[in-house]
Structures are given as structure tokens and as C-alpha cells.
Amino acid sequence: MKSLIAQSHSLSDPDVQIDVINNHNDKVKSLDKFEKKLDEIGLLPLKPTGIEIFQINVGYMCNMTCKHCHVDAGPDRKEIMTKETLQYCLDALTDSDIQTVDLTGGAPEMNPYFRWFVDEVSKLGKHIIVRSNLTILDTRKFEDLPQFMADRGVEITCSLPFYSKRRTDMQRGEGTYDKSMKVLKILNEIGYGKEETGLQLNLVYNPVGAFLPPDQESLREDYKERLWNDHGIVFNDLFTITNLPISRYLHFLVMSDNLEEYMEKLITSFNPSAAMGVMCRNTISIGWDGSLYDCDFNQMLKIKTNHGAPNHIKNWDLKKLNSREIVVNQHCFGCTAGAGSSCGGAVT
Amino acid sequence: MTMEKTYYNPADLKKFGNVGEFQKELADKFFDYYGTVFADSALSSREKSLIALAVAHAVQCPYCIDAYTEESLEKGYSEEQMMEAVHVATAIRGGASLVHGVQMMNKVDKLSM
Numbered sequence: 324m325k326s327l328i329a330q331s332h333s334l335s336d337p338d339v340q341i342d343v344i345n346n347h348n349d350k351v352k353s354l355d356k357f358e359k360k361l362d363e364i365g366l367l368p369l370k371p372t373g374i375e376i377f378q379i380n381v382g383y384m385c386n387m388t389c390k391h392c393h394v395d396a397g398p399d400r401k402e403i404m405t406k407e408t409l410q411y412c413l414d415a416l417t418d419s420d421i422q423t424v425d426l427t428g429g430a431p432e433m434n435p436y437f438r439w440f441v442d443e444v445s446k447l448g449k450h451i452i453v454r455s456n457l458t459i460l461d462t463r464k465f466e467d468l469p470q471f472m473a474d475r476g477v478e479i480t481c482s483l484p485f486y487s488k489r490r491t492d493m494q495r496g497e498g499t500y501d502k503s504m505k506v507l508k509i510l511n512e513i514g515y516g517k518e519e520t521g522l523q524l525n526l527v528y529n530p531v532g533a534f535l536p537p538d539q540e541s542l543r544e545d546y547k548e549r550l551w552n553d554h555g556i557v558f559n560d561l562f563t564i565t566n567l568p569i570s571r572y573l574h575f576l577v578m579s580d581n582l583e584e585y586m587e588k589l590i591t592s593f594n595p596s597a598a599m600g601v602m603c604r605n606t607i608s609i610g611w612d613g614s615l616y617d618c619d620f621n622q623m624l625k626i627k628t629n630h631g632a633p634n635h636i637k638n639w640d641l642k643k644l645n646s647r648e649i650v651v652n653q654h655c656f657g658c659t660a661g662a663g664s665s666c667g668g669a670v671t
Numbered sequence: 672m673t674m675e676k677t678y679y680n681p682a683d684l685k686k687f688g689n690v691g692e693f694q695k696e697l698a699d700k701f702f703d704y705y706g707t708v709f710a711d712s713a714l715s716s717r718e719k720s721l722i723a724l725a726v727a728h729a730v731q732c733p734y735c736i737d738a739y740t741e742e743s744l745e746k747g748y749s750e751e752q753m754m755e756a757v758h759v760a761t762a763i764r765g766g767a768s769l770v771h772g773v774q775m776m777n778k779v780d781k782l783s784m
């Protein structure tokens with residue numbers, strides 16, 4: 324499977340995506356706007372509570388091409404953060420008391436400077452989270468990475484959209500489930516997921532289709548039971564993440580004629596307390612070329628930080644960024660539906 | 672408003688609440704009751720959604736099947752669990768017919784020499 328951009332698909336264009344989620348048909352056009360909902364609860368303009376998480380998207384290249392990918396990542400994507408830009412990130416981090424550095428992609432491990440960068444960040448004493456797709460760790464080139472990350476106390480947060488093979492492979496491609504189980508066992512062997520080691524291993528659930536995630540707590544128990552009984556695998560936490568209607572997931576919604584109902588569902592499930600806790604309020608997202616965004620979703624829609632805040636890592640200014648206005652649009656309803664959704668799972 | 676050309680239309684499910692337009696008091700009582708039935712109680716709302724999925728198949732209501740399929744997915748049930756629930760409904764329905772075979776046998780006995 325190719326990325327939408329490699330297919331020259333119209334939905335690879337962020338402007339087209341924004342138009343579709345606002346104006347797909349008369350019904351979608353008539354739905355409440357996100358800004359209006361925020362205004363009703365006194366949250367407009369949406370302001371940060373203070374940046375605590377520095378999330379770097381180190382490149383859109385990935386060994387996989389999952390059907391729902393909001394990055395439109397894949398082996399054909401060549402956008403990779405350079406060492407120079409990574410250095411700007413280090414400079415910004417050195418100057419701030421932000422404690423958590425979250426590395427995402429694509430497959431972040433595929434950035435050629437990944438090891439160097441993890442080393443440098445850990446020298447700064449920051450907590451590092453790597454968002455791994457697991458299968459990349461089952462390749463020759465990267466098979467030593469689990470130990471490398473363990474030695475540096477890196478937290479691994481990895482995708483496993485369901486505890487069953489059928490649904491996992493449906494979203495992420497044939498064979499993904501078996502490879503994921505293999506890598507999870509390796510991670511367990513070196514101490515990941517075990518309380519006593521402090522090596523944090525978290526799984527990410529996301530719906531394989533046009534529906535909302537289950538309750539995080541009860542699903543965590545199901546995952547724990549199933550993975551332990553079926554494979555002898557342990558992990559620390561499970562995060563449920565809602566699919567936002569952008570990129571390849573938007574493509575799926577349109578092609579399967581689910582967009583209207585999905586948007587309606589997100590909007591009718593708007594939860595004011597989830598809106599209070601949206602992740603853009605405590606996160607800044609850095610793109611592969613150094614551009615700054617309110618979150619990884621805005622990054623994919625090419626909506627940069629705005630309203631007088633710097634929009635490139637070269638011009639890093641924590642004070643200005645902490646007082647910026649977050650740029651929102653209809654995709655944001657994915658963060659505020661039901662229990663809410665963020666890179667750390669439910670927010671309520 | 673023109674009549675639909677088919678008896679069932681998926682969009683009608685969203686109009687369920689409109690039944691109150693013709694008789695508000697009873698509709699209000701029903702929806703209030705319905706909400707209470709599905710709340711977490713001695714059984715969790717999660718368990719109730721799977722029971723509802725099975726019953727939906729037993730009563731063959733397409734609206735309920737749509738609604739509780741989605742609900743079951745959102746409660747974290749797997750495809751296998753959902754299909755097993757449908758088999759429970761099927762087994763009870765099939766069993767309900769078959770157990771009447773005993774009545775038939777009794778009648779045969781009575782009528783036979």
C-alpha cells in the first residue's frame with residue numbers, strides 16, 4: 324500500500340481535508356463548529372496550561388502503512404528531521420524545564436540520528452517516550468534497540484489496536500499481530516512492562532473502524548488478561564485513543580460512507596471536561612522541518628502555531644508559546660468526544 | 672413528507688425519540704425506563720450491551736442490531752464474543768422450537784394405539 328501523497332490523492336492535501344470535515348455535505352455543514360462549543364463553555368480562545376511535553380515528529384518514514392494513519396506515513400515518505408534541526412530541539416530543551424520528550428513519527432527509530440539524539444536528551448536528564456510500532460524492532464537493523472532504550476530508561480509506548488489478531492492485522496497489515504507479540508516478549512525479557520524494573524511499557528488501543536474507544540480501565544483489564552493468558556505478556560498501562568478525522572482515517576471514513584455519522588457522533592459526544600484536558604494545552608509539537616504546531620494532528624494539517632507565537636524551533640520562546648492561542652478546527656472534536664483522547668489516552 | 676419505499680431505513684433510528692410527538696407521556700416513561708435499564712447496576716452497562724445484542728437478533732430488529740453492534744464494539748467486545756452472543760440467541764430460539772418436539776411426541780403417544 325502507498326501513502327495518499329504517493330498516490331497523488333486529493334485527500335493528501337490538508338486544505339482538502341479541512342474542507343471535507345467542514346463541508347462534505349449539507350448535514351456535515353450544518354453541524355456545530357468546534358469553536359462554538361468551546362465558546363459555550365468559556366474556553367475560547369483555547370490557551371495552553373503550560374508546555375510539559377515536547378513532542379518531536381522526527382520523520383514521516385515508516386516501515387508500515389496502516390489504514391488509519393493520521394500521518395499518512397509509509398516507506399515512501401522521505402521527510403526526515405536533520406541533525407541540525409534535532410540540535411535546535413536540544414538547544415530549546417537545554418534552556419527549559421520541560422521534563423518530557425516524546426518521540427514520534429512515522430517510525431521514529433528510522434531517523435538516522437535517533438540513537439545520537441536519545442543519548443543527548445538523556446544526558447539532559449529528561450524523560451524520553453518513544454512511540455514505537457513494535458514491528459520495526461523485529462528487523463535486523465533495529466533489533467538491538469530494545470536494549471539500547473532500556474539502558475537509557477526510555478519509556479516505550481506502542482500500538483496494539485486490539486488484543487486479537489484479526490482486528491490488529493485488519494488495520495496494520497497481515498502478520499503485524501504475530502510480530503508485535505514476538506517483540507513484546509523480547510521487551511518483557513529485558514524487563515519492560517515489569518513493575519520492579521521501572522521500565523515502562525504502554526500499549527495504545529485505537530478503534531479499528533468508525534466507532535469510539537471503550538472505557539480505558541475496563542479495556543486495560545481485558546488486554547492484561549488476554550495477553551497474559553494467550554502469550555504470557557505483561558505491560559504497564561493501556562491508552563485508548565480516538566481516531567481523528569484526518570488523513571488516511573478520513574479517507575476511510577469518506578470511502579466507507581461513514582464520515583457524516585462519525586462527525587455527528589464526535590460532536591454529540593462533546594465532553595466539556597475532556598475539552599479542559601486536551602493535550603495541546605500542555606504539549607508542543609515539532610515537525611520534521613522544525614516547524615511548531617499545537618499538536619501532531621495540526622502538524623499533519625499544516626496548521627502552524629499562530630497568533631504571534633513563534634512557529635519554528637529556531638525561534639523557540641517558551642514564554643510566548645505558553646501564552647499562545649491554540650488553533651482549532653472540526654478535527655478537534657476527536658479529542659473531546661466521550662472520555663476524551665490524547666497521546667496519553669483518555670483525559671477524564 | 673413522502674413515505675419510504677422500504678419498511679426499514681437506517682436513518683429512522685435517530686428519529687426514535689420522535690414517537691413522543693404522538694404520545695409524550697408514555698414515550699417519556701419508556702425512554703426514562705430504557706435509560707435506567709442500561710445503566711451500570713447489578714449488571715454493568717457493558718454486560719447489558721452484549722445481552723441487548725443477543726436479544727436484538729432474537730427479535731430480529733435491524734435498528735437494534737445496528738445500534739448494539741456499534742455499542743458492543745465501543746464496549747470493547749471482540750468479534751468472537753459478539754458472534755457467540757448471537758449463537759446464544761440462536762440456540763435458545765432453536766431449542767425453543769425443538770423442545771416442543773416433546774409435546775408432539777406426547778400427542779403422538781396419545782393418538783397412537
Ligand code: SF4
Nearest residue numbers: 385387389392429456
Ligand atoms: S500508524 Fe504508526 S506504524 Fe502505522 S503507518 Fe502510521 S506511523 Fe507507521
Ligand code: SF4
Nearest residue numbers: 601603618620655658
Ligand atoms: S486536535 Fe490538536 S489542537 Fe485540536 S483539540 Fe486536539 S490536541 Fe488540541
